[in-house]
Amino acid sequence: xxxxxxxxxxxxxxxxxxxxxxxxxxxxxxxxxxxxxxxxxxxxxxxxxxxxxxxxxxxxxxxxxxxxxxxxxxxxxxxxxxxxxxxxxxxxxxxxxxxxxxxxxxxxxxxxxxxxxxxxxxxxxxxxxxxxxxxxxxxxxxxxxxxxxxxxxxxxxxxxxxxxxxxxxxxxxxxxxxxxxxxxxxxxxxxxxxxxxxxxxxxxxxxxxxxxxxxxxxxxxxxxxxxxxxxxxxxxxxxxxxxxxxxxxxxxxxxxxxxxxxxxxxxxxxxxxxxxxxxxxxxxxxxxxxxxxxxxxxxxxxxxxxxxxxxxxxxxxxxxxxxxxxxxxxxxxxxxxxxxxxxxxxxxxxxxxxxxxxxxxxxxxxxxxxxxxxxxxxxxxxxxxxxxxxxxxxxxxxx
Numbered sequence: 001x002x003x004x005x006x007x008x009x010x011x012x013x014x015x016x017x018x019x020x021x022x023x024x025x026x027x028x029x030x031x032x033x034x035x036x037x038x039x040x041x042x043x044x045x046x047x048x049x050x051x052x053x054x055x056x057x058x059x060x061x062x063x064x065x066x067x068x069x070x071x072x073x074x075x076x077x078x079x080x081x082x083x084x085x086x087x088x089x090x091x092x093x094x095x096x097x098x099x100x101x102x103x104x105x106x107x108x109x110x111x112x113x114x115x116x117x118x119x120x121x122x123x124x125x126x127x128x129x130x131x132x133x134x135x136x137x138x139x140x141x142x143x144x145x146x147x148x149x150x151x152x153x154x155x156x157x158x159x160x161x162x163x164x165x166x167x168x169x170x171x172x173x174x175x176x177x178x179x180x181x182x183x184x185x186x187x188x189x190x191x192x193x194x195x196x197x198x199x200x201x202x203x204x205x206x207x208x209x210x211x212x213x214x215x216x217x218x219x220x221x222x223x224x225x226x227x228x229x230x231x232x233x234x235x236x237x238x239x240x241x242x243x244x245x246x247x248x249x250x251x252x253x254x255x256x257x258x259x260x261x262x263x264x265x266x267x268x269x270x271x272x273x274x275x276x277x278x279x280x281x282x283x284x285x286x287x288x289x290x291x292x293x294x295x296x297x298x299x300x301x302x303x304x305x306x307x308x309x310x311x312x313x314x315x316x317x318x319x320x321x322x323x324x325x326x327x328x329x330x331x332x333x334x335x336x337x338x339x340x341x342x343x344x345x346x347x348x349x350x351x352x353x354x355x356x357x358x359x360x361x362x363x364x365x366x367x368x369x370x371x372x373x374x375x376x377x378x379x380x381x382x383x384x385x386x387x388x389x390x391x392x393x394x395x396x397x398x399x
Contacts, residue, residue, distance in 0.1 A: 007353055007363040008194050012202055014210040015182025019353050019363060020197050021189050028097035028190035029346030031089040032104055033354040035185075036178035038158070039083045039151040039217050039293075047158020047166060048174045051119055053081045055171070056088065058114040060106050069103060076347070083152050084292045087354060091347045097190050098200055104186075105204045108179055116168050127160050135300065137232055138241045138396050142298070145228050145394040146245045150219055150293060180211025185357055187350040219248070219293030228394040238282070240309045240397035243298040244388050251360045254290055255335075255372050256380040261288045261297060262331045263323050263381075271321035272299070272314065280310040290359060297388070309397055319385050322378065332373045339369060 008020045023029070038049050056079065057066045070077045075092035092100050144153045157163075186205070188197055222245065247253060264270050265286040275281040284301035299318075303309055323331075342348040343366055357363050364372070 006365050009363070010198060012181065012206050014206065014208055015180075016205050017185045018198075018201055019185070019187045019357060020194055021349065021353065022194070023189040023191055023346055023349070025346070026094045026191060027091060027346045028094045028100070028188070028192070029089070029091045029350040030097075030100060030104065031087055031187040031350035031354040033085055033087045033185040033187070033358055034179055035084065035183050035214065035216060035358070036086050036174070037082050037084045038154065038156045040178060040214070041151065041154075041158070041174070044162055045166065045170055046154045047123060047163040048170055049086055050081045050157050051116075051123055051163070051166065052171055052175060053079050053086050054119045054122065055113050055116060056107055056111065059112060060110040061112055062106050062110055063103060066103055066107060070100065073099070075100070081156055082291075083156060085358060087351065089347055089351055094190050094192065097188070097192065098204070101200060101204045105208060108181070108184070109208050111175060111179075113168060113171055116171060120163060120166065123157060123163055124160055127157055127163070135239065135241070137234070138239060138398070141230050141232060141396045142241050142243045142394055143296070145230060145396070146243060146296060146392060147293075149222065151217055152291065152293060177212060178214060181205060181208050182210045183214050185354055187353045189346050189349050217293070222392050225390050226392050230394065230396045231399045232396065234398040237398045238302045238305070240303065240395065241298050241300050242309070242311070242314060242395050243296055243393065245392040246295040246297050246384075246387055248294050249290055249292070249359045251364070252372055252375070254295065254359070256376050257288050257295055257297065257384060259328070259331055259335065259373070259376050260381050260384050261286045262334065263327060264299070264318070266327075266331070269327065271317050275310055275313055275317075279304050280307060280313065292359065309395060311395055319389055323381070328376075328378065332376060336370050336373050339373070340366065
């Protein structure tokens with residue numbers, strides 16, 4: 001791979017935006033990102049995006065189940081739904097690039113919604129099973145409290161009562177509105193030349209008509225900060241999430257926020273580790289979730305038996321710690337190493353490019369991305385701490 005090579009971008013007449021990058025091995029990877037997640041669902045109709053993701057693998061008017069072909073070709077495929085997007089990603093031998101693009105274009109236009117009612121049952125069963133998982137209800141309450149003014153407040157899998165009452169017409173309407181070329185982003189990596197890929201994509205996706213213009217949610221900054229505490233009675237009472245609703249994404253800001261969270265997540269080197277040594281926490285980790293409307297920064301953990309969440313100590317630590325130059329440099333090196341490694345595999349390249357383009361509107365080269373990590377300073381981390389002090393936040397725990 002020529003790491004300095006910029007991702008080539010072009011847009012078809014029907015509005016499909018395409019990113020392409022050469023890949024040195026005999027492998028082709030694609031990712032098709034639709035701006036169609038749970039945040040695009042109507043009140044009372046939650047869960048559609050997630051069910052539709054399942055149905056996209058069940059066949060069309062022209063072809064059988066998608067994965068059957070990919071597996072027969074020696075490839076792999078998968079998908080995920082989130083609040084803003086749904087992403088389908090596939091890796092096949094390079095000689096099968098045209099074939100997989102044909103399948104992907106066909107299910108953009110000719111889905112038959114096979115096994116709709118069976119998939120509804122699967123989703124409901126998944127929800128009931130997830131009720132027993134440690135963090136599921138914690139995160140449902142966390143997002144509902146952090147984003148009461150937006151569709152981020154309902155779970156990606158939907159509310160069970162909504163899913164139970166969804167009709168096939170609901171799915172068809174969502175599909176025809178959101179699964180269109182002008183509401184999608186296609187990423188291709190392969191050893192084929194750029195001109196060859198452009199012609200191939202234009203030939204296969206170009207005939208699909210442009211769909212209606214989709215109205216995407218608009219996320220305004222909250223009018224005032226809030227600090228909530230929510231308690232849920234469960235069999236395992238020691239789990240908790242302390243989460244903050246932070247600023248809208250930009251490449252530099254999100255890079256700094258990810259560096260900030262990694263420093264806090266360094267186990268024994270973390271400034272939160274003394275809480276474990278003192279017996280106030282048993283385990284913890286720090287996460288940052290990136291969305292179009294903003295970031296959700298969270299400390300997730302488990303308190304020692306008989307202890308309350310050491311909220312004050314955690315807050316003091318988050319707002320007062322200052323990493324040494326050595327720690328900051330080490331974390332930046334860790335991220336850079338992980339980032340370079342992620343660009344070794346076709347699948348991770350396509351997903352990285354799709355998510356970067358969706359979140360930030362541009363796709364820097366690998367060297368440009370590494371320079372962003374190098375540019376993060378202690379002042380960037382101090383700015384995050386000042387923002388956290390005034391940001392909406394919520395503590396959710398099991399009791």
